[in-house]
Every structure is written in structure tokens, then in C-alpha cells.
Amino acid sequence: MRRSSTRRTGVLLQPASGVAAAGTGNKAALREQEKIDTFFNQYADKTEDNCIGPDGIEALCEDLGVSPTDIKVLLLAWKLQAARQGYFSLEEWRKGLKAMRVDSLDKLKKALPALQQEVVSPYSFKDFYTFSFKYCLTEPRQKTLDLETACQMLDLVLGSRPHVGSFLHFLQEQSEYKAMNLDQWSAFLRFCDEIKSDLSNYDESQAWPLLLDNYVEWAKKRMQTLS
Template structure:
């Protein structure tokens, strides 16, 4: 994992924003120093507004080149009424029809890739601007072109590009988290872990979930979600966790699991 990518993820997590452009700007401005970058961000709202203004202008320019075919495709699935901000969007029913036309089920792993590509902020919703802009960006205007892109690019990257897989894995937490909730219910996290975690870690995941249920761990934090994948990789290589370093920046949950594995269930 590239250090800069890790820094961007940390910046977004602490500030609560979603713009990687803003994160990258402040990290570059502060030579990658996380604390200084975050302080700089909160101290300079005018700079943030200027970056957002430019991004909006770029988005508007991108929408100029959208084909009539793509606009008509979006309109086929959109809700009759706009969202509370007055923007057109595809809702649950339209999303189900859209996925069906693409040939996918809602629970297919690649649907998460599609949601990330189209900047979906919640399950079953696609906003007009990112839908049009991002499909135009990759040159897709029809269902067939979209399906080909998903199969040949997104699906392939999930297998062959570890950085992209990690991006989708971490995006998923925010995507499935209910509005106004800070933590994910364990049963929902469990469903998506079974969907996303590579099969070679199935044994380790089952042991971890057994620990979670036995100890009534009913919620999963963002940090726990993000760190589970590297933790399972280590656990896979070292089944007794003899090399586990409690001084590393693991969530407390992993320390508790380490004690559980080594017989200390007090």
C-alpha cells in the first residue's frame, strides 16, 4: 500500500470529508504530514471552498460532453421526483431495474465497484451528475458498453489490483453504513465480509466471527473494518499470532482477539 494512499485515507477518516482532491491538496502542501495537514484543513475554510468551487466548474464542463443516449438511459431509471436538494436521482426501484438490465444481482460483489465508480453515497441510489460524468469519462453510453467495462475493467481489477480491491473494501463501510449511524451492525458487516474477504482467509474469518459472537461484539467501527483485512493476512501466516505486536496501531478489538486465541478468555 502506498504511504500517500494511507495518508489520504487517514485524512478523510479524521476530517469526515469525502473529497480525495482536498485531502491530496493539504497533504502535498504539508509534505505528507498528517497532523499538520488536518490542522491546515480546519484552519483554512476559504481554501476548501475554492477547491470545491473549481471541482464544481470541472464537473459542469464534463457534463457538457454527455451524450443524448446516456442522458436518456439515466432518465429511464430515475425517480419521478427529485431528491430533497432538487437533484434527479435513481432510487431503489430504478437501481434494481438498472442492475437487472446489466445482468447483476444486488448482492454481487461487482455492484460495489459500480457504486464506487458512480460515487454512490448510499445503497440503492445514483445521483445524476456523477452517473453522467463518470460513465462519460470511461466512454460508456449504453448498457452493453457499461457491462463490458464492468466485466473487463472493474471485475478484473478486483482480482488483479490489490490497491483497487482495498479501495473498494474501505469504500464499502461508508456505502452500507446507515445515515446518522457511526458504527456498522455486526450482522451486516458479516454479510459483506463473506462477500469481500478473499477465500483463502475464510478459516481465519470464521474464527474471528466466532470470537465476535461469543463476546457480544455487536458493532463494528470503521477502524476495525479497515484493519481486519491486514489482520487476517497476518493471522493466516501465523495461526497462533506469536508474532503479534500489541504495540502496533491495531484496534483494541484485535488485542482482545489475540488474548482469545491464546486461551485468555477472562
């Protein structure tokens, strides 16, 4: 009988310690969220509930020491999975900063370089690149970016990658295309990764968008003129 009683006592103690551990974990999570919310409220829009608007983001950028047009700001929007350009919702802020383990301005400053390292991975960069296009769609049912915006974003996101400068020159010089869709946008990243600088391995039969067929034709003529 004593052995049975001892075993029952042991069984009863286990969930009690588990509850205590869970309680400690919940308190820590609540403290973390309180800090994240306090950080959010420093920049939150006073006229729109649970949202950091353009003015707040500009103030955040100033405190971070970065320009609002810096790629680091776009990387932050990507990490938060911001649904609307120029706005961070409280839910986006909570999820994103929790994933980054950030709850203050100083921690966010230190975390930004890590975001740049994160997109070194081809998989992460592709996700960031696709997000960059969708983030600029500011109107309901909008499917394309005007060429001015597309060129600005390609320059910001792809920078000095092969073909970028020449492709931007082509887009600005031609008059047939007024906008760029997601298929064309996505294909250009693959084009940059796969096509040689002299375009010798470009194959029209591989179902590239017509925009890129036209670009290659233009670029080859330009190479001949410059040679």
C-alpha cells in the same frame, strides 16, 4: 511586404483550425453525455429528481443479469462514488460512466468484469474496501456498522481471504461488541494481509485495535481445542 502578408495569413489560419477541432470535440462530448443521460433516464426515479433509486437499481440489476447483492453492484457504486446507499445521482452517473467509457446497458455489462480486475491492485482494493464501509453508513453522523451488516459486508468484500471465516465466527459468538468502526474495519484488512494463518507473528504491541487482540486470544484458544 508580401512575405509579411503571408506570415500574417498563416497565423490567422491556426486558431481557425483549432476552433473547428474544439467544436468537433464539444459535439462528440455532448453526444456522449446525451447517451449517458438517456441510459440514466431508463431507470430514474419518477418521484425524485435526477436520481436512480432502489427500484431503479433493482431494475438495472435485472437487466444486467446480476443480483442486487452481487459484489459487481457494489463495485459499480464504488466506481460512481455513490454517496447514498441504494441511490445513484445524475452527476455520479455521468462522471462514473464517462470514466468507464460506458453509455449503454451492453457496454456496462462488458465493463463490470473490468471493475473486478481493477481492484486486484492493492491500492484500488483498499480504496474499495474503505468505500464499502462508508457506503453502509445510512444515517446522519453514523460512525459504526451494526455487527450483522459488518459481517455481511466483510463476507462479500473479503470473501475467502485468510482469517475472514474465523473472524466472522468470533464476531457472531462474542457479546462484548455490538458494532464495528472504521478503524477496526481498516485494521482487519491489514490483519488479513500481514498475519500468518497460525497467528504466530501477531504482536499486541503494534497497537492493533482491542477487538483484534480479543479475536486473536479467542482464535488461539480455539486452535488448541481443535488440535
